[in-house]
Amino acid sequence: MDSHGSSLDHAQSQLSGVEKVSSSWHKPTHSRSSSTASSRHSRLHIKDWEVMGDFPVDVNFTGENMQDAHTPGICDGYLMKRRKSPLKGWHKFSKGKMHGALDVSLAVMSVNKKARRIDLDAGDILYHMKAKTPDSYYTWITKLSAHRMYKKNEAAHVHNGFLQALSQSSHLSHKNCPMQDMGKSNVGEPLPCVNPAINGKVSAWLQTQEPGICAQELTRCQMELNELQQLVQKLHSLESGQTVNNGDLQRIISMQNLLLDKPKKKSEKIWGHSRTLSRVEALGTLSSSHLTSSAHLGTSVPSIPDYVSTQATPPASTSSESKKLHQDICSMSLKVHASLCTAHEALAQERQRLLDTWSSRELHHTTSAQINNLCSLAELDVKSRHTKIHKLSVSSDSSEESFHTVLQRKVCLFLPKTYSSCSHFLAEYFDACDELMCASSSEMSDESGLSDGSSNSEPDEAHAMASSKYRASLSKAAPKLNSIKNTGRRTTLPAVCPDNSHVGLMTILYNNIGKDLSRVSMPAALNEPVCLLQRLCEELEYSDLLDTANHTDDPYQRMVYIAAFAISGYATAQYRNRYKPFNPVLGETFECIREDRGVSYISEQVSHHPPISACHAESNNFNFWQDQRWKNKFWGKSLEIMPTGMVNVTLKKYGDHYEWNKVVTCIHNVLSQQRYLEHYGEVIIRNLKSSVCTCKITFVKSRYWGSDGSKNEVQGQVLDETGNVVHRFGGFWHEGIFCDTLPNPQCIWKPNPQPKNYIMYYGFSSFAMEMNELTPDLKPLLPPTDTRLRPDQRLLEEGKIEETDKKKDEVEEKQRERRKILAKRGEEHVPRFFRKTLDAAGREVWIYNGTYWKIRDNPGFANVKNLELW
Numbered sequence: 001m002d003s004h005g006s007s008l009d010h011a012q013s014q015l016s017g018v019e020k021v022s023s024s025w026h027k028p029t030h031s032r033s034s035s036t037a038s039s040r041h042s043r044l045h046i047k048d049w050e051v052m053g054d055f056p057v058d059v060n061f062t063g064e065n066m067q068d069a070h071t072p073g074i075c076d077g078y079l080m081k082r083r084k085s086p087l088k089g090w091h092k093f094s095k096g097k098m099h100g101a102l103d104v105s106l107a108v109m110s111v112n113k114k115a116r117r118i119d120l121d122a123g124d125i126l127y128h129m130k131a132k133t134p135d136s137y138y139t140w141i142t143k144l145s146a147h148r149m150y151k152k153n154e155a156a157h158v159h160n161g162f163l164q165a166l167s168q169s170s171h172l173s174h175k176n177c178p179m180q181d182m183g184k185s186n187v188g189e190p191l192p193c194v195n196p197a198i199n200g201k202v203s204a205w206l207q208t209q210e211p212g213i214c215a216q217e218l219t220r221c222q223m224e225l226n227e228l229q230q231l232v233q234k235l236h237s238l239e240s241g242q243t244v245n246n247g248d249l250q251r252i253i254s255m256q257n258l259l260l261d262k263p264k265k266k267s268e269k270i271w272g273h274s275r276t277l278s279r280v281e282a283l284g285t286l287s288s289s290h291l292t293s294s295a296h297l298g299t300s301v302p303s304i305p306d307y308v309s310t311q312a313t314p315p316a317s318t319s320s321e322s323k324k325l326h327q328d329i330c331s332m333s334l335k336v337h338a339s340l341c342t343a344h345e346a347l348a349q350e351r352q353r354l355l356d357t358w359s360s361r362e363l364h365h366t367t368s369a370q371i372n373n374l375c376s377l378a379e380l381d382v383k384s385r386h387t388k389i390h391k392l393s394v395s396s397d398s399s400e401e402s403f404h405t406v407l408q409r410k411v412c413l414f415l416p417k418t419y420s421s422c423s424h425f426l427a428e429y430f431d432a433c434d435e436l437m438c439a440s441s442s443e444m445s446d447e448s449g450l451s452d453g454s455s456n457s458e459p460d461e462a463h464a465m466a467s468s469k470y471r472a473s474l475s476k477a478a479p480k481l482n483s484i485k486n487t488g489r490r491t492t493l494p495a496v497c498p499d500n501s502h503v504g505l506m507t508i509l510y511n512n513i514g515k516d517l518s519r520v521s522m523p524a525a526l527n528e529p530v531c532l533l534q535r536l537c538e539e540l541e542y543s544d545l546l547d548t549a550n551h552t553d554d555p556y557q558r559m560v561y562i563a564a565f566a567i568s569g570y571a572t573a574q575y576r577n578r579y580k581p582f583n584p585v586l587g588e589t590f591e592c593i594r595e596d597r598g599v600s601y602i603s604e605q606v607s608h609h610p611p612i613s614a615c616h617a618e619s620n621n622f623n624f625w626q627d628q629r630w631k632n633k634f635w636g637k638s639l640e641i642m643p644t645g646m647v648n649v650t651l652k653k654y655g656d657h658y659e660w661n662k663v664v665t666c667i668h669n670v671l672s673q674q675r676y677l678e679h680y681g682e683v684i685i686r687n688l689k690s691s692v693c694t695c696k697i698t699f700v701k702s703r704y705w706g707s708d709g710s711k712n713e714v715q716g717q718v719l720d721e722t723g724n725v726v727h728r729f730g731g732f733w734h735e736g737i738f739c740d741t742l743p744n745p746q747c748i749w750k751p752n753p754q755p756k757n758y759i760m761y762y763g764f765s766s767f768a769m770e771m772n773e774l775t776p777d778l779k780p781l782l783p784p785t786d787t788r789l790r791p792d793q794r795l796l797e798e799g800k801i802e803e804t805d806k807k808k809d810e811v812e813e814k815q816r817e818r819r820k821i822l823a824k825r826g827e828e829h830v831p832r833f834f835r836k837t838l839d840a841a842g843r844e845v846w847i848y849n850g851t852y853w854k855i856r857d858n859p860g861f862a863n864v865k866n867l868e869l870w
């Protein structure tokens with residue numbers, strides 16, 4: 001691994017190099033584990049993680065001293081990286097080989113001194129590394145930190161150049177712009193370090209921009225921040241009866257931030273964590289259980305109204321003047337916040353344009369590193385300003401409570417009414433259930449290697465060759481005819497999807513760090529009008545592969561089709577990263593009868609804590625079932641979803657019972673509009689009824705940022721009993737699978753073409769569009785628990801976003817009430833169509849109890865007692 005710096009030049013840390021470094025230890029700036037508190041904790045390994053803080057950027061770096069600046073140099077030695085089974089454990093990187101590159105200054109760096117672990121999450125790439133000895137650990141941390149600082153300063157320098165170009169080319173008078181003071185750029189002077197050709201191109205590009213919305217907004221913001229700072233100072237002197245200078249203020253701010261990063265004992269309990277939560281972890285552990293199931297938390301969690309009333313009252317001692325100041329600070333914070341949101345949006349757009357320009361011109365070669373930095377710095381800038389607001393908001397009072405007060409007010413004032421009531425926050429996905437999450441992170445923080453899909457996923461040259469061959473063969477293959485067949489079902493949705501790019505996910509999350517997240521609400525604009533039960537049904541889109549398997553006599557070839565089916569379920573992810581499915585309420589069901597495919601599917605939400613969805617499908621050729629639950633891990637920029645249930649398929653003709661695991665799905669850049677999904681890891685398919693063959697599929701983890709061609713690669717082998725490869729296949733989970741070892745080498749599967757205007761319809765495939773359709777003849781046959789009858793989801797489908805928000809709150813509130821009633825009676829919810837049992841391997845599984853279709857036929861759901869969910 002090396003740190004991808006200024007065109008991979010001198011400023012690199014390489015695994016094999018020459019320059020030795022001193023092992024002076026930079027203490028992480030954001031150590032969140034207080035030693036006294038931590039000694040009480042039992043799960044030492046969790047609390048041992050720390051997130052390395054941002055280094056202050058030296059804004060005085062001019063072109064010359066940038067060049068003179070001491071470059072951190074190359075780091076000699078090696079780190080070990082984590083591998084999955086069969087090579088599970090820590091392995092040395094092979095020598096002399098380039099193992100990937102990332103810009104360390106942009107990555108979230110988490111370190112664990114005790115385990116000598118260093119994790120880097122750069123959004124696109126995620127590295128888990130370990131140093132062999134404490135000495136080399138310190139050396140690496142020191143070196144990496146130095147590189148981070150160097151890169152940040154370098155980026156700041158480029159950023160200054162950008163501002164300069166901006167001020168020149170946008171013809172805006174920025175003479176009084178405080179941004180310039182802030183950046184201390186030598187406006188007007190040429191930038192020796194930045195190639196003049198680049199400056200020219202950037203300026204030309206800038207001239208085609210909207211006239212400096214972002215610059216204006218940032219200028220305004222800077223002035224508002226100054227005002228805010230004055231207000232805060234005033235307030236402080238008023239309350240403490242003494243004048244405070246800037247230095248004092250800064251000290252108070254940082255002390256309070258430290259306090260804030262240390263959650264109250266109470267919240268530790270809420271989260272089920274035995275470790276002090278860092279900012280990043282707080283984000284990572286948002287769980288549906290925190291957010292939706294406050295009942296089990298008993299009285300330790302204050303309800304929102306209680307909380308607000310206790311927090312919203314300023315300390316009794318404050319005078320009316322200071323009350324007024326408090327109010328001014330709040331409203332000024334809101335203004336700053338609004339400016340930042342606009343600026344952030346403008347920057348995101350500019351970033352996209354810049355990236356487009358960059359990838360389409362030769363500019364790419366000369367400026368990649370600098371532009372990269374520039375773009376990210378713009379984001380960082382906004383982020384740090386966000387942090388600054390937080391800092392300023394707390395500086396009037398050193399207690400944690402005052403922070404909450406300000407933020408609580410801010411949330412109430414800032415978000416539309418519907419946000420401030422309770423609803424699910426990204427449900428089970430972002431919000432691992434606390435116990436599960438905790439267990440998984442503690443396992444993970446050491447050797448488990450769960451999230452590393454890269455072991456056998458490293459494409460060597462032969463693989464690269466093979467995959468380009470597969471791609472070429474696939475591009476020639478025509479899509480299956482049935483994809484274009486008219487099903488008589490709807491081909492579009494009633495309304496287009498809402499634009500949710502304005503929903504400041506980061507703001508929502510950051511505003512609620514360290515707080516009772518069971519009360520954090522997410523806007524419905526983030527949802528898509530299908531729920532997870534329907535999303536699981538989407539995995540049957542290519543059920544014809546199972547039909548083919550059932551008609552294939554050769555067991556090895558049969559396995560190839562089963563494997564293609566296992567892969568096909570992931571295809572839809574390519575277009576589905578902007579919205580999240582609805583979280584089904586406990587007892588919610590979804591049926592799907594597809595005469596055209598000969599499949600009947602039924603699913604039910606069988607558990608709420610942890611959330612578990614169970615499903616079962618039957619056809620003349622096969623049975624299919626699975627129950628799914630997920631563990632999540634947030635790494636700072638990416639979120640990994642680790643499904644834990646197994647998928648099962650039986651084939652009627654041969655009596656085969658195939659069983660396989662699911663791979664990790666990673667949402668890269670989860671907080672930004674550059675979000676995308678990646679699947680990685682290994683799938684092992686076993687036939688429980690025969691050991692004639694097994695199948696191994698590798699979802700290759702992409703290694704280099706930007707190398708789009710190799711993204712989403714899949715490779716597979718069918719092995720006989722002795723481990724010999726009988727069939728080999730490969731391709732891409734979004735493009736198709738080709739098998740070149742069949743008697744007639746062919747494309748086994750290719751995804752259906754996306755419907756027209758799919759981008760406007762949540763990225764849905766035709767199959768997904770059909771999912772929530774409610775026809776008049778179907779309606780009376782459905783149980784009232786069927787998702788199609790869920791009112792909030794229907795409203796969203798019709799494009800009525802505000803009503804959706806309201807209705808969603810109601811549905812969720814009803815669920816809470818039902819839970820309370822059950823808890824009072826000491827009863828537990830019993831799923832209606834699935835029962836819990838143990839599978840052959842002793843795992844707890846949910847299987848269909850056979851009653852759904854019987855009741856539907858006779859006496860019909862209209863004639864029996866049903867749950868009333870909404």
Ligand SMILES: CC(C)CCC[C@@H](C)[C@H]1CC[C@H]2[C@@H]3CC=C4C[C@@H](O)CC[C@]4(C)[C@H]3CC[C@]12C
Nearest residue numbers: 429505526576577578579580581643662665667
């Ligand atoms: C901020 C928001 C809107 C981001 C969007 C999050 C989306 C991309 C997330 C939320 C829930 C996620 C799904 C949760 C569970 C599974 C089952 C797993 O076996 C395959 C991936 C899949 C299907 C995930 C795909 C990605 C997903 C849909």
